[in-house]
Amino acid sequence: MSSLFYAADLAEHDDGSLVTVGGKEAHHALVNRLRAGESVMLGDGRGMLADATVESVSTSEIAFRLGEVRREQRPRPEVWLAQSLAKGDRDELAIQAATEVGVSGVIPLQAARSISRWTGPKLDKGVARWMTIVREASKQAIRSWVPDVTTPLAPADLVADGDLVLVLDPRASVRLADAVRAVPDDARRIVLAVGPEGGFSPDEIASLERAGAIPVVLGDTVLRTSTAGPAAIAVANVALGRW
CATH class of the missing domain: 3.40.1280.10 (SPOUT methyltransferase, trefoil knot domain)
Known part of the structure; x- marks a missing residue:
């Protein structure tokens, strides 16, 4: 896995879902020359994490196909x-x-x-x-x-x-x-x-x-x-x- 992108609504999606992100995340993908078919990771910054495959890339948004979606707990203490x-x-x-x-x-x-x-x-x-x-x-x-x-x-x-x-x-x-x-x-x-x-x-x-x-x-x-x-x-x- 070469990159991590954040999608605020990731917790609302299940395995296999299509998730699109725009704004700064789309710009990040373009700067890194992300291409359809590449494997990345998708998270929400609040514990959710998923393997994902890039479906499409444009100047305004990136579409990801989710693999396994999982939640990681904060370590204690x-x-x-x-x-x-x-x-x-x-x-x-x-x-x-x-x-x-x-x-x-x-x-x-x-x-x-x-x-x-x-x-x-x-x-x-x-x-x-x-x-x-x-x-x-x-x-x-x-x-x-x-x-x-x-x-x-x-x-x-x-x-x-x-x-x-x-x-x-x-x-x-x-x-x-x-x-x-x-x-x-x-x-x-x-x-x-x-x-x-x-x-x-x-x-x-x-x-x-x-x-x-x-x-x-x-x-x-x-x-x-x-x-x-x-x-x-x-x-x-x-x-x-x-x-």
Whole structure:
């Protein structure tokens, strides 16, 4: 299977159905020079996935003949990335790679040391940009679930009932892998919090600990904000037995 395309109404179709998509998905097919008879995959971004064969291609829409239609459940516990806003495209690189390695959702963090700020019109634009990034990265990785993107939070507001929040801190004494292995079976989600350039401030670490978060160290080296999150998700995947 060489490509994944999304059809919002896939859940309404059975094996053997003909499904047509247009808009950006049709443009994607044209850019990739998709031809009738090729085998691809079709999903809805919310767990549905199907083998499909291209029936026809035009400039406005693509028709697919479905093979087996199936539903994939989200893994439990879910692994989320709370990524601090960073200068340049470093935060975008982080969520792109995080999507490819299986993150269930991303939370933009307005950390004290974040140089980038989403205020006014930039807030909605930033969230929309991240939603586009995770959708395109999900297609590249052939994922049945597109990660959720929330509105920005401050680190102090990150801890929620039922969540285990692990804060990456190079000064911590608890190893990330050990913390993940100790996660209770009924945990709803694990949130990995990554600071901006310069990391979280001491006040932020302290407030997170008071709220119940656990500082953890990823390894013996200090990674950039663009690579720490994806690396932490990879470690969590191994510790959870998913990789």
